[in-house]
Amino acid sequence: MKKPDFSALARQNIRSLTAYEAKEIPCRVKLDANESPYAPDLALSSQVMASLNRYPDPQGLALKKALSKEYAVAERQILLGNGSDEIIYNLIIAFGGPVLYPVPTFSMYGIISQAIGEQGIGIPLQSDFSLDLRKMLAAIRKLQPKIVFLSSPNNPTGNSFERKAIEEILHVSDGIIVVDEAYQPFSKEKSFIPELKRFSNLAVLRTFSKIGLAALRLGYIIADEGMIAEVNKVRLPYNVNALSQALALESLCRKTESRAGVKKIVAERTRVVKELKSMPGVESCPSDANFILFRLSNADAVHKALIRSGVLVRNMSVMIPDALRVTIGTPDENAAFCAALRTIIKERS
Numbered sequence: 454m455k456k457p458d459f460s461a462l463a464r465q466n467i468r469s470l471t472a473y474e475a476k477e478i479p480c481r482v483k484l485d486a487n488e489s490p491y492a493p494d495l496a497l498s499s500q501v502m503a504s505l506n507r508y509p510d511p512q513g514l515a516l517k518k519a520l521s522k523e524y525a526v527a528e529r530q531i532l533l534g535n536g537s538d539e540i541i542y543n544l545i546i547a548f549g550g551p552v553l554y555p556v557p558t559f560s561m562y563g564i565i566s567q568a569i570g571e572q573g574i575g576i577p578l579q580s581d582f583s584l585d586l587r588k589m590l591a592a593i594r595k596l597q598p599k600i601v602f603l604s605s606p607n608n609p610t611g612n613s614f615e616r617k618a619i620e621e622i623l624h625v626s627d628g629i630i631v632v633d634e635a636y637q638p639f640s641k642e643k644s645f646i647p648e649l650k651r652f653s654n655l656a657v658l659r660t661f662s663k664i665g666l667a668a669l670r671l672g673y674i675i676a677d678e679g680m681i682a683e684v685n686k687v688r689l690p691y692n693v694n695a696l697s698q699a700l701a702l703e704s705l706c707r708k709t710e711s712r713a714g715v716k717k718i719v720a721e722r723t724r725v726v727k728e729l730k731s732m733p734g735v736e737s738c739p740s741d742a743n744f745i746l747f748r749l750s751n752a753d754a755v756h757k758a759l760i761r762s763g764v765l766v767r768n769m770s771v772m773i774p775d776a777l778r779v780t781i782g783t784p785d786e787n788a789a790f791c792a793a794l795r796t797i798i799k800e801r802s
């Protein structure tokens with residue numbers, strides 16, 4: 454039997470898709486994936502370990518109960534996902550497209566839309582990376598998207614979108630507005646979760662990934678219970694494993710620890726911004742998240758030179774010309790990054 458041409462066998466929309474590169478370049482200082490540098494000190498109970506032969510709680514009730522207390526919402530307003538990525542996937546499966554989002558933003562909104570065969574529409578941000586409200590509203594009126602994704606703070610630009618602008622989009626849209634708050638814990642802006650009382654078309658997406666528990670793959674969405682019921686229909690059974698459920702629950706019980714980590718990262722962010730500002734030819738963008746986008750000439754070459762110095766940052770220059778994105782790490786990691794970048798700039802000038 455001849456080996457099939459798998460690419461030709463794949464659906465049309467899959468053929469032109471490229472796999473999300475979660476590249477693993479080994480580096481001493483890893484500042485490319487917006488992870489927290491602080492691993493919480495959690496342990497699994499003997500009760501959890503004694504039940505590994507059983508399927509996990511399919512609804513994740515204990516965790517949902519804790520989250521409902523934390524945010525003063527009903528348990529039926531919460532859905533858990535194997536990472537918030539999975540929830541983005543389930544939302545688009547359940548409601549379909551068109552799917553609209555500002556660009557540049559988190560690439561999964563577009564990748565998942567294409568994978569499912571739904572139209573993804575990117576509306577360019579303004580040059581200061583704020584929402585182009587006029588264009589957004591016009592596109593929403595004209596194209597009637599089923600879902601709008603707003604990452605606020607936005608990955609990879611780092612800024613939060615203006616609250617008034619998001620509220621206007623909520624008012625105008627007949628579809629679902631997902632405010633992706635993956636980075637909200639690092640922001641000076643308040644969460645949109647309390648706004649769920651005012652807007653039934655609002656959904657707030659959250660994750661444990663950026664606050665110290667990326668390995669768990671655990672995200673959740675909070676929305677109107679009618680919306681949650683529809684998404685729940687396409688959720689695969691047992692999508693969140695028992696170990697992740699138990700560890701996330703434990704981390705919620707020990708909030709002070711994760712808050713302390715966030716506080717340290719926010720303080721370090723101020724320091725790194727100041728350092729970047731003092732480097733000739735480097736333009737850094739204001740950040741409300743646990744990373745900073747910065748621009749300089751020859752970003753590709755600088756990215757490679759940083760890797761040679763043992764520092765891995767994310768090269769964003771395909772999406773944003775001359776842009777690199779650095780995640781805030783420990784004070785030592787940040788110092789290593791700043792020293793390496795300073796040296797590289799000096800050598801190149």
Ligand SMILES: *Cc1c(COP(=O)(O)O)cnc(C)c1O
Nearest residue numbers: 536537538559608635660662672
């Ligand atoms: C990292 C990230 C996510 C994905 O989070 P997971 O819960 O790890 O899947 C979602 N949205 C944005 C904007 C992100 O940057």
